[in-house]
Amino acid sequence: MRETIITSETVANPKTHYGDAKASTRHFMTQRVTGLINVVFLGFLLFIVVRLAGQDRADMVAVIGNAFVGIPLALLIAIAAIHMRNGMRDTLEDYLHGRVYSLAMLLNTLFCLLVALAGAGAVLKIVFWG
Amino acid sequence: MSVRARPTSPHLQIYRWTITMAMSILHRMTGIANYAGMALLAIWLLAAAIGQEQLMMVNYVYGSWFGQIVLFGFTWSLVHHMCGGLRHWVWDFAVMMEPGQREAMAWGTLVASVIITLLIWTVFVWVA
Numbered sequence: 001m002r003e004t005i006i007t008s009e010t011v012a013n014p015k016t017h018y019g020d021a022k023a024s025t026r027h028f029m030t031q032r033v034t035g036l037i038n039v040v041f042l043g044f045l046l047f048i049v050v051r052l053a054g055q056d057r058a059d060m061v062a063v064i065g066n067a068f069v070g071i072p073l074a075l076l077i078a079i080a081a082i083h084m085r086n087g088m089r090d091t092l093e094d095y096l097h098g099r100v101y102s103l104a105m106l107l108n109t110l111f112c113l114l115v116a117l118a119g120a121g122a123v124l125k126i127v128f129w130g
Numbered sequence: 131m132s133v134r135a136r137p138t139s140p141h142l143q144i145y146r147w148t149i150t151m152a153m154s155i156l157h158r159m160t161g162i163a164n165y166a167g168m169a170l171l172a173i174w175l176l177a178a179a180i181g182q183e184q185l186m187m188v189n190y191v192y193g194s195w196f197g198q199i200v201l202f203g204f205t206w207s208l209v210h211h212m213c214g215g216l217r218h219w220v221w222d223f224a225v226m227m228e229p230g231q232r233e234a235m236a237w238g239t240l241v242a243s244v245i246i247t248l249l250i251w252t253v254f255v256w257v258a
Contacts, residue, residue, distance in 0.1 A: 016134050032222065035215045042212055045171070050254045054189050057182040064178070077171075084168060087161045093136065111165075119172035122179035 027086055034083040041076040048073065061130050070127035074120035081116035085109060153236040157214035160207040167204040205250060210243035 048069075052060050064070045088108045096104050145151065170192075177188040191197050217239050220226055226235050 020133075032219065036219065039212060039216070042208060046250065046254075050258075054193055057178055057185045060178040060185070064175075080168065084165050088165055091158060091162065115168050115172045118176050119168070122172070122175035125179040126175075 027089065031083065031086045031090075034079050034086070037076070037079050038083055041080055044073060044076060061126055064123055064126045065130060067127055070123050074123040074127070077119040077123065078116045081112045081119075084115070085112040088112075149233050149236040149240075153214060153217075153239055156240075157211060157218075160211040160214070163204070163207040164211055167207065170200075170204065202247075202251060206243060206247040209246045209250075210239065213239040213243045213246075 048063070051063055064073065085108055089105065092101055092104045092108065174185075174188050174192065177184040192201060217235050220235065221232075226232065
């Protein structure tokens with residue numbers, strides 16, 4: 001969807017648009033909402049890391065294995081992954097276009113999915129199976 | 131509806147450096163660093179889920195001097211990105227945008243991120 005030449009008529013025409021009106025608004029709002037939730041995530045992460053850094057597996061299972069800790073943690077990791085994907089999308093949109101952009105966006109989605117599945121999956125494994 | 135290409139900005143070198151510009155760039159850089167850094171959290175949790183031996187291996191790497199430097203940087207990166215995000219959130223209400231105010235907000239994020247990071251490491255790592 002990229003034109004190479006933008007004429008002054010295109011710029012002057014109020015009916016032309018930059019990007020996708022609906023998807024862009026959704027990305028903007030998603031980024032704000034997930035960003036605010038990430039403030040909570042950072043506080044929670046601080047508690048987890050301070051409590052468990054360098055500790056044995058038994059200690060980690062004792063703390064994260066508590067469903068009231070583990071399930072919110074898994075949820076917050078998944079929400080952070082959404083924020084990561086949207087933020088990286090903003091960056092990629094600025095520097096890449098066309099098929100290179102699509103490929104980079106695919107890799108971006110795969111990385112965020114991997115982090116979410118590995119992170120949240122590991123936490124849920126500890127919660128349900130110890 | 132016709133779609134026209136997104137606007138591109140002139141190259142960075144032609145601008146005089148301003149604190150708001152520096153913080154905008156830092157916000158993106160810390161965002162990318164956090165993006166990569168989240169893998170460190172996933173690896174730690176994954177190792178804990180797999181077994182004691184794997185967890186000890188990760189703890190050894192993260193506890194080494196190099197690991198600690200990376201984690202200190204990651205802490206600052208996360209805190210700075212949070213402060214920057216909150217600054218943008220304030221700006222989303224179209225306040226604090228006047229000359230002087232926006233520069234104060236930008237300096238505020240930098241100062242706050244450094245103080246909060248040092249506070250976290252002092253209280254929970256160096257003194258504890």
